[in-house]
Amino acid sequence: MAGPRITVVGASLAGLRTAEALKAALPQAQLTLIGDEPHAPYNRPPLSKDVMESFAGGDADETEAFGKLLLRSKLTPEDVSIRLGVAATGFENAGVRLADGSLVRSDWVIAATGIRPRRLPLPGNEDIRHVLRRFDDARALAPMLQPGKRLAVIGAGFIGCEIAATARKLGLHVTIVEPGPQPMMRALGPRVAAAMAALHRRHGVTLLTGRMVEAFQPGRVILDNGKEIEADVIVEALGSLPNTEWLAGSGADLSDGVLVDDTMRAIGAPNLLAVGDIARFANPLFDDVPRRVEHWCIPGFTAKRAAQTIAALEAGDTPEPGFSPLPSFWSDQYGMRVQAFGAPALAETQTVVEGDLSQIGEAPVIVEYARDGALTGVIGLGAPPALIAKHRARLMAALTPKETA
Amino acid sequence: MKVHVNMDICLLHGQCVIAAPEIFSFDDSGDLHWVEVIDDSQVADAEAASDACPEQAIILG
Ligand SMILES: Cc1cc2nc3c(=O)[nH]c(=O)nc-3n(C[C@H](O)[C@H](O)[C@H](O)COP(=O)(O)OP(=O)(O)OC[C@H]3O[C@@H](n4cnc5c(N)ncnc54)[C@H](O)[C@@H]3O)c2cc1C
Numbered sequence: 007m008a009g010p011r012i013t014v015v016g017a018s019l020a021g022l023r024t025a026e027a028l029k030a031a032l033p034q035a036q037l038t039l040i041g042d043e044p045h046a047p048y049n050r051p052p053l054s055k056d057v058m059e060s061f062a063g064g065d066a067d068e069t070e071a072f073g074k075l076l077l078r079s080k081l082t083p084e085d086v087s088i089r090l091g092v093a094a095t096g097f098e099n100a101g102v103r104l105a106d107g108s109l110v111r112s113d114w115v116i117a118a119t120g121i122r123p124r125r126l127p128l129p130g131n132e133d134i135r136h137v138l139r140r141f142d143d144a145r146a147l148a149p150m151l152q153p154g155k156r157l158a159v160i161g162a163g164f165i166g167c168e169i170a171a172t173a174r175k176l177g178l179h180v181t182i183v184e185p186g187p188q189p190m191m192r193a194l195g196p197r198v199a200a201a202m203a204a205l206h207r208r209h210g211v212t213l214l215t216g217r218m219v220e221a222f223q224p225g226r227v228i229l230d231n232g233k234e235i236e237a238d239v240i241v242e243a244l245g246s247l248p249n250t251e252w253l254a255g256s257g258a259d260l261s262d263g264v265l266v267d268d269t270m271r272a273i274g275a276p277n278l279l280a281v282g283d284i285a286r287f288a289n290p291l292f293d294d295v296p297r298r299v300e301h302w303c304i305p306g307f308t309a310k311r312a313a314q315t316i317a318a319l320e321a322g323d324t325p326e327p328g329f330s331p332l333p334s335f336w337s338d339q340y341g342m343r344v345q346a347f348g349a350p351a352l353a354e355t356q357t358v359v360e361g362d363l364s365q366i367g368e369a370p371v372i373v374e375y376a377r378d379g380a381l382t383g384v385i386g387l388g389a390p391p392a393l394i395a396k397h398r399a400r401l402m403a404a405l406t407p408k409e410t411a
Numbered sequence: 412m413k414v415h416v417n418m419d420i421c422l423l424h425g426q427c428v429i430a431a432p433e434i435f436s437f438d439d440s441g442d443l444h445w446v447e448v449i450d451d452s453q454v455a456d457a458e459a460a461s462d463a464c465p466e467q468a469i470i471l472g
Pocket residue numbers: 015016017018019020021040041042043049050051052053054092093094095118119120121138139140165249252281282283284300301302303305334335336337338
C-alpha cells in the first residue's frame with residue numbers, strides 16, 4: 007500500500023532532519039524535499055566563523071569548503087525526491103505550489119523554510135552592503151574581507167559579533183553599530199553582554215551602542231547623532247524575518263513564524279506542521295508562551311517530534327503529549343566559546359558562579375540565570391566542556407516541565 | 412558498530428557527551444574519550460550523538 011505523500015519545504019538542517027525522521031518512522035511514506043537554494047542541505051554556523059576566515063584568506067577551495075559544510079545524510083534518492091533551486095509559492099488544499107507553476111500533491115506539508123536577514127529600509131551603498139545567512143552570501147562577502155579594509159557591522163547580535171571577531175582576526179578595521187545598550191543583550195543579559203562588549207573593545211573593535219543608522223552616503227554610514235563612519239564593506243546583521251509568505255491563506259497563525267502546538271502541528275491548518283527556526287512553540291520547561299528559537303539544536307528536536315506526530319496520526323493514534331526540549335546554543339568569538347543551555351533570555355537575574363567576568367576570554371566563567379528565583383539557564387564563557395556539562399546537569403535537575411492549563 | 416571521532420574537526424562542543432554519556436566522555440583534563448566498538452543496543456544513542464554534533468565529527472560504521 008502506498009504511504010502518505012509528505013512534502014517538506016526548506017532543504018536545510020530542519021528539512022533534512024525531518025525527512026530522515028519521517029523515513030525512519032514511516033518507511034512507506036512518499037517524501038519530497040523542496041528547497042529554493044541550488045545547494046544540497048548544508049551547515050550554516052561555520053559561515054560566520056572558520057569558513058568565512060578561510061574563504062577570505064583565499065586558502066580555501068570553494069568546492070572543498072562546501073563539501074565540509076554539506077550535511078551528511080543516510081537518505082538515498084529512493085527514499086526522498088529532492089527538488090532544489092525551486093521555491094514554494096503557495097499552500098493549497100491539494101498540496102504545495104512551486105515557483106515553476108507545478109503542484110506537489112501532499113497529504114502532509116512540513117514548513118522548514120527558516121528565516122532571512124532583515125535589511126535596513128535605507129537606500130545607498132548597495133554595492134558594498136551584505137547580509138549573511140546563505141552559502142552564497144558568504145561567498146559574496148568573503149573576498150571583501152581584506153586586511154586593512156574598513157568594515158561596518160550594523161547590529162550586534164551573535165552573527166554580527168562573530169563576523170566582527172572574524173574580521174578583526176583577518177586584520178580589518180571594524181566598527182559595530184548597535185541600537186541597544188550592549189551587544190547580544192537579549193540573549194546574554196546585561197552583565198554578560200557588558201563583558202562581551204569589553205572583549206570586543208579589547209580586540210580592537212569600535213563598538214558604538216545606543217546608535218541607529220540614519221542614512222548611507224557613498225562609502226559612509228551616517229548615524230543618528232550625525233557621526234559618520236567610513237566603510238569599504240557593510241554587513242547588516244539586524245535580526246531576521248521568518249520565511250512564511252508562501253503559507254499565506256493556509257489558516258495558520260503567521261504573526262511570527264508558524265504557531266504550532268506541542269506536536270508541531272500548525273494551529274489553524276491541520277495538515278501543516280512546522281519545524282526549525284520558523285516554528286513558534288511553547289516550552290513547558292519555562293512557561294506557556296510560544297516562541298521561535300533560532301538555535302542549531304532546535305531543528306533536530308522539532309524534526310523528530312513532527313515525524314512522531316505524523317506517524318501516530320497515520321496509525322490512528324494520538325501523539326504522546328508533552329514536548330520540552332532543553333535548548334542550547336553556542337557562539338565562537340576571538341577563540342572563546344560561549345556555550346548556553348536553557349533560556350538565559352528569560353531570566354531576570356544573573357549570578358557568576360565560577361570565575362570573574364572581568365577575566366572574560368582569559369579564564370573560564372560560568373553564569374547562572376534565574377527568574378522568580380528558579381534557574382532558567384546557564385552560560386559558560388571559555389569554560390571547558392566538562393565544567394559546563396556539570397552545570398548543565400544542575401540546570402536539568404532544576405527544570406521540570408510546568409503543568410499548563 | 413564502530414565509533415570514531417575525527418579530532419581534526421571536533422571542536423569539543425560536548426553535545427555527544429550529553430546525547431550518549433555511555434559512549435562519549437570527557438576526562439579530567441578535558442580530553443574527549445569514546446567507546447570504539449558498541450553493541451546494537453547502543454546504536455540509537457550513537458546516532459543521536461552523531462546528529463547532535465554541530466561539526467559532524469562523529470563517524471559511525
Ligand atoms: C551565519 C550563521 C551562524 C550561525 N551560528 C550558529 C551558532 O553558532 N550556534 C547556533 O546554535 N546556531 C547558529 N546559527 C543558527 C542555525 O544555523 C539555525 O538555527 C539553523 O540553520 C536553522 O535551520 P532551519 O532548517 O530551521 O532553517 P534554515 O537553515 O534557514 O533553512 C531554511 C531553508 O529553507 C529555504 N527556503 C526559504 N523559503 C523557501 C521557499 N518558499 N521554498 C523553498 N525553500 C525555501 C531557505 O533558502 C533555506 O535553505 C547560525 C546561523 C547563521 C546564518
